[in-house]
Amino acid sequence: MDRNKxxxxxxxxxxxxxxxxxxxxxxxxxxxxxxxxxxxVAEDASDNxxxxxxxxxxxxxxxxxxxGKREELGAAIGKETxxxxxxxxxxxxxxxxxxxxxxxxxxxxxx
Numbered sequence: 001m002d003r004n005k006x007x008x009x010x011x012x013x014x015x016x017x018x019x020x021x022x023x024x025x026x027x028x029x030x031x032x033x034x035x036x037x038x039x040x041v042a043e044d045a046s047d048n049x050x051x052x053x054x055x056x057x058x059x060x061x062x063x064x065x066x067x068g069k070r071e072e073l074g075a076a077i078g079k080e081t082x083x084x085x086x087x088x089x090x091x092x093x094x095x096x097x098x099x100x101x102x103x104x105x106x107x108x109x110x111x
Contacts, residue, residue, distance in 0.1 A: 007067070007099050008076035010092060011040075011085070015077040019089035022077060024049070027086040028056060036062050036086035037093035040100075042070040045083035053084055062086075063093070065100045 014020035021030050030036035031053075041053050043066050050066065057064040070081035077085070087093040 003099055003102060004068075004072075007096060008072060010096055010099070011073070011076040012078070014087055014089065014092040017089070017092075019092050020077065020085055020087050022073075022079060022082045022085040024052075024084055027053070027084045030086040030088060031056050031060050031062050034060070035088045036060075037090055038062070038087040038096055039064045040068070040073070040085050040087070040096070041066050042068055042073055042083045044069050049083050063097060065097065067100050 011020060015022070021027055021036075027036065027039060031039060036057075039053055039057050039062055041050055041064065045066075053064060056062075070083050073083075073085060074081040087096060
């Protein structure tokens with residue numbers, strides 16, 4: 001299974017276990033309350049959305065990753081398109097960071 005599928009599958013498991021929230025308001029609430037352990041923002045999200053989450057995550061010291069497309073993120077969790085999601089369980093957050101960062105570094109090696 002390639003990394004993209006692993007990441008999307010892990011997101012699906014997290015949402016079924018109620019360890020992932022999605023949607024701008026819910027993700028912001030999770031960040032502000034300290035429940036968010038990782039925020040994932042779609043690469044094709046608007047610049048305003050990226051800036052909003054980058055600023056909030058920096059202020060509240062929550063790891064953030066730009067990854068995937070809105071359609072992919074939504075499909076992975078059984079919803080419509082999603083530009084942002086927050087992982088609230090340490091195991092899922094750690095594994096997602098590892099997989100996303102692994103993928104980014106392997107992409108850089110190709111060029």
